[in-house]
Amino acid sequence: MSEQASITESKPPESKPWIDDTQQPFIRIRNITKKFGEFIAVNNVSLDIYRGELFCLLGGSGCGKSTLLRMLSGFETPTSGAIEIDGQDMAGLAPHARPTNMMFQSYALFPHMSVEKNIAYGLHRDGLKRKEVNQRVSEILTLVQLSDFAKRKPSQLSGGQRQRVALARALVKKPKVLLLDEPLAALDKKLREETQFELVNIQETLGVTFIVVTHDQEEAMTLSTRIGVMNAGEIVQIGEPREIYEYPGSRFVADFIGSVNVFEGQVTEEDTDFVIIRSPEIKADIFVSHGVSCTSNQKVAYAIRPEKIRMSLERPKGVKNLLSGTVEEIAYMGNLSVYQVKLATGKIVRVTQPNLVRTDQNSITWEDEVSLTWDGAAGVVLTS
Amino acid sequence: MKKRSLFIIIAGILGFIFLYAPIVSLVIFSFNESKLVTVWGGFSTKWYGELLQDPQILGAAWISLKIAFVSATLAIVIGTIAAFVLVRFKRFRTRTLLSGMITAPLVMPEVITGLSLLLLFVAMQGLIGWPAGRGMTTIIISHATFGAAYAAVVIQSRLVDMDLSIEESAADLGAKPVRVFFDITLPVIAPALVSGWLLAFTLSLDDLVIASFVSGPGSSTLPMVIFSKVRLGVTPEINALATIIILIVSVGVIAAALSMQKGKNNNVS
Numbered sequence: 024m025s026e027q028a029s030i031t032e033s034k035p036p037e038s039k040p041w042i043d044d045t046q047q048p049f050i051r052i053r054n055i056t057k058k059f060g061e062f063i064a065v066n067n068v069s070l071d072i073y074r075g076e077l078f079c080l081l082g083g084s085g086c087g088k089s090t091l092l093r094m095l096s097g098f099e100t101p102t103s104g105a106i107e108i109d110g111q112d113m114a115g116l117a118p119h120a121r122p123t124n125m126m127f128q129s130y131a132l133f134p135h136m137s138v139e140k141n142i143a144y145g146l147h148r149d150g151l152k153r154k155e156v157n158q159r160v161s162e163i164l165t166l167v168q169l170s171d172f173a174k175r176k177p178s179q180l181s182g183g184q185r186q187r188v189a190l191a192r193a194l195v196k197k198p199k200v201l202l203l204d205e206p207l208a209a210l211d212k213k214l215r216e217e218t219q220f221e222l223v224n225i226q227e228t229l230g231v232t233f234i235v236v237t238h239d240q241e242e243a244m245t246l247s248t249r250i251g252v253m254n255a256g257e258i259v260q261i262g263e264p265r266e267i268y269e270y271p272g273s274r275f276v277a278d279f280i281g282s283v284n285v286f287e288g289q290v291t292e293e294d295t296d297f298v299i300i301r302s303p304e305i306k307a308d309i310f311v312s313h314g315v316s317c318t319s320n321q322k323v324a325y326a327i328r329p330e331k332i333r334m335s336l337e338r339p340k341g342v343k344n345l346l347s348g349t350v351e352e353i354a355y356m357g358n359l360s361v362y363q364v365k366l367a368t369g370k371i372v373r374v375t376q377p378n379l380v381r382t383d384q385n386s387i388t389w390e391d392e393v394s395l396t397w398d399g400a401a402g403v404v405l406t407s
Numbered sequence: 408m409k410k411r412s413l414f415i416i417i418a419g420i421l422g423f424i425f426l427y428a429p430i431v432s433l434v435i436f437s438f439n440e441s442k443l444v445t446v447w448g449g450f451s452t453k454w455y456g457e458l459l460q461d462p463q464i465l466g467a468a469w470i471s472l473k474i475a476f477v478s479a480t481l482a483i484v485i486g487t488i489a490a491f492v493l494v495r496f497k498r499f500r501t502r503t504l505l506s507g508m509i510t511a512p513l514v515m516p517e518v519i520t521g522l523s524l525l526l527l528f529v530a531m532q533g534l535i536g537w538p539a540g541r542g543m544t545t546i547i548i549s550h551a552t553f554g555a556a557y558a559a560v561v562i563q564s565r566l567v568d569m570d571l572s573i574e575e576s577a578a579d580l581g582a583k584p585v586r587v588f589f590d591i592t593l594p595v596i597a598p599a600l601v602s603g604w605l606l607a608f609t610l611s612l613d614d615l616v617i618a619s620f621v622s623g624p625g626s627s628t629l630p631m632v633i634f635s636k637v638r639l640g641v642t643p644e645i646n647a648l649a650t651i652i653i654l655i656v657s658v659g660v661i662a663a664a665l666s667m668q669k670g671k672n673n674n675v676s
Contacts, residue, residue: 098575118578131576135594144590145580196580 039263040073041249049074049232050095050200055104057090064090066256067104077226077233079243082253083279088236091253092202095234096125109199119148124198128205130189132177138164138188139173145196163195166225183214190222194229203235207242219245240280244268252276268328273407277326284332284372285405286325293319298404300325306368310343312399317406327402329373334362336387338394346395348372350387364393430653437646444641454647464648467632471612474543474628478550479607483600485551486558486607493559494566512556521620524549528621541623549621550614554607561606561667565599602663609659612652 040046048071057065065087072078080088093099095106097118106113108122124145133141139160146156164170167187177185186206193201206222207215223246226233237243243250244264252260252267252275260272271277274285288302288309298311300323309325317323338347351371352363355378362374372395380386387393437455441448458464489509493502512520528538528545538544573595577587593600615630622631629652636645 096579098579118575119581119583123579125576125579127572127576129570129572131570131572133573133577133591133595144577144582148581148586192576192580 038075039248040076041071046073048072049076049109050234051105051107052091052095053105053107055091055094055106056102057087057094057099058102063256065094065101068256068258070251070258070261072232072234074232075230076248077223077235077246079235079237079247079250080253081237081240081243081250081280083238086253087256088238088253089204092125092204092234092236095200096123096202097121122199123202124193124196124200125202126189126193126204126206128208130177130185130209132185132188132192134177137174137176138169138180141177141188142192142195145192149196159195163191166194166228167191182210183218186210186218190225194225194231197229198231200232200234203233205237206235208237208239215242222246244280252279254279269403271326271403271405274324274326274405277403277405281328282373283326283328286327286370288323288325290315290317290319290321290323293317297399300404304368304370305346305366305372307344307346309402310399311402311404315404315406317404321406324405325402326405327397329361329375330359331401332372332374332395332397334364334374334376334387334393334395336391336393339396342396343399344397346372348393348395350389350391350393353389362387362393364395433646434650434653437643437650439643439646442643444643444646454643455651458644458647458651461644464629464632464644467627467629470543470626471629474546474550475608475611478547478554478611479604481547481551482554482558482607483604485555486603487562487596487600489555489559490562490566493563509556509559512553513560517614517616518620520553521549521617524552524617525620541621542626545621545623546618546626546628549617550607550611553617554610557606557610558603561603562596562599565596565667569595598666598669601666605659605663605666609656613656 050070050072052068052070052072055065055068056063068087068091080091082088090099094101095108095113097113097116097120111122113121133144136144142160142163143156146159151159160173161170164173167190169184169187169191172180172184172188177188180188186209190206193203207218210218219242222233233246235243235246237246247264249261249263250267251258254275260267260276262270267276268280271280271283277283277285286300286302286309287304288300290298291301291308292299293315295314297313298315298317300309300311302309302325311325315323339345346364346366348364348366350362351365352361354361357378359375359377362376364372364374366372374395376387436444436447438450438452439447440451440453489505493506493509496502524545525541528541528548531537532539538548569592574587574591577591578584582590613630614628615634618628618631619634622628627635629648633645633648636642
């Protein structure tokens with residue numbers, strides 16, 4: 024996952040308007056709440072999104088991410104709060120009058136129209152001249168590499184082609200904001216990975232602001248400039264993919280994004296540049312090599328990713344964080360293997376190791392006694 | 408292909424004989440030379456010729472076609488509105504009542520439907536003076552009511568299948584609600600409209616009981632004429648007429664089925 028996150032990392036710092044106080048947000052969402060009867064689908068969400076961003080709303084099903092998107096597109100009216108796009112208040116504007124376009128999860132292509140007519144539909148509604156319509160349609164068809172399929176009906180296309188028609192149809196109107204509802208969910212894994220990069224390329228070429236709703240954390244990591252993690256109608260954390268992964272702000276985020284080992288414990292020593300957490304679960308003290316805003320004796324959780332734990336057959340000497348256990352389960356995934364190590368206390372720790380060599384000789388196997396260690400800065404102390 | 412068991416083959420053959428033997432014998436005897444219906448006197452198409460010479464039957468056929476055309480068209484309009492209300496407005500007070508009322512004509516005995524319509528028309532004439540007397544108008548109204556029930560059921564099932572986001576995406580691309588309806592909704596449900604229309608058309612063409620109740624002088628439909636003729640004895644001419652009607656009705660039903668099937672295939676979006 025970390026190598027996929029590198030796309031956004033390669034961006035120069037000046038393309039990160041969210042860390043620049045002088046920048047004005049392009050989309051302002053202020054205290055938006057949406058209730059369906061008694062059920063609160065979106066609860067007091069405030070969010071700033073900047074021009075040219077590819078912002079992902081990430082969350083499980085029923086977390087309110089789609090409702091938020093539908094309020095941006097105008098299909099749902101907020102119970103309270105305001106949405107502003109490029110300085111224009113969206114209150115009371117019907118979907119057809121908004122500067123947004125949406126790509127639907129089902130693609131929602133018009134089944135009785137050809138690819139060409141599907142894409143031209145929005146341009147005709149804007150009252151453009153036939154000549155300009157044709158030119159823009161052929162331009163966008165070239166961009167999504169579907170020029171040869173212009174005359175086909177949607178039912179004669181593959182899933183990936185339909186996805187690109189839906190994208191082209193929404194983009195051809197040059198919206199200020201493109202809203203994408205689970206854009207890749209209907210594609211198979213291989214195609215999804217290719218399309219992710221394509222989507223990022225198209226977004227960078229056109230410079231349109233994208234807001235993507237997804238439940239797939241890998242997709243969010245690959246695509247976005249920033250991710251807003253949602254849970255139960257609220258945004259629990261906003262940040263760049265690396266930030267979200269490496270510095271989760273809560274147990275929910277740590278658990279939702281990637282896999283993680285969580286050790287419950289209590290702070291026994293607390294200083295400006297280190298913290299010691301005693302965890303009965305693993306019957307060991309955890310050394311954290313940086314200061315944490317917590318008090319002595321406070322109950323905390325220590326979260327550490329499986330890939331940040333080193334595993335060895337020999338017991339290393341002179342290290343701070345050291346556990347030992349037996350290998351219970353091994354899952355071979357090709358590029359890496361996942362090990363489940365059972366400690367003496369019965370706690371299971373997940374560890375991943377890259378498969379550096381092709382043979383399985385001399386490698387750690389079932390029932391092996393292993394030692395686990397990690398750096399003082401490898402994990403995160405979670406107080407909530 | 409797997410070998411089928413003998414039982415299924417025999418059951419199938421018996422079933423088909425049970426269903427179609429009367430129709431087949433009717434069709435065969437319509438080509439009978441002899442005047443006696445039950446005695447085969449050689450092949451001939453003379454009864455078809457004779458049929459075309461009979462002004463009473465031709466007149467009744469023309470009336471029936473006009474009634475079927477107008478009532479089917481009315482039925483589609485009413486049925487579409489009813490289906491829309493039932494599918495799109497998920498919750499309203501009288502929803503169950505409305506859906507029950509719409510399907511009632513499907514299960515109601517025709518005698519009761521006919522009688523109640525007759526009483527209604529008589530009462531209306533007394534109160535507001537319309538419809539004045541019984542005739543084509545009253546038959547059209549009656550046929551439209553039960554045709555609408557069938558049309559509503561067909562269109563409803565199509566609307567339920569339709570992906571709502573297609574309409575939403577048209578709105579999102581800048582189409583106002585009326586445009587969305589004519590550009591998107593109507594073409595998508597068109598196959599159901601066609602098959603609903605054909606269904607209402609053939610039902611109207613077939614109906615004898617309700618038409619007998621609500622018709623007046625000079626508005627005898629084809630089934631009514633046939634029925635009164637049959638009471639004086641079946642002639643081979645009637646066989647010929649029945650054959651033609653069977654042909655028209657089967658074409659209608661098959662066209663309706665094909666139209667619905669085509670719509671299904673097209674809907675893969």
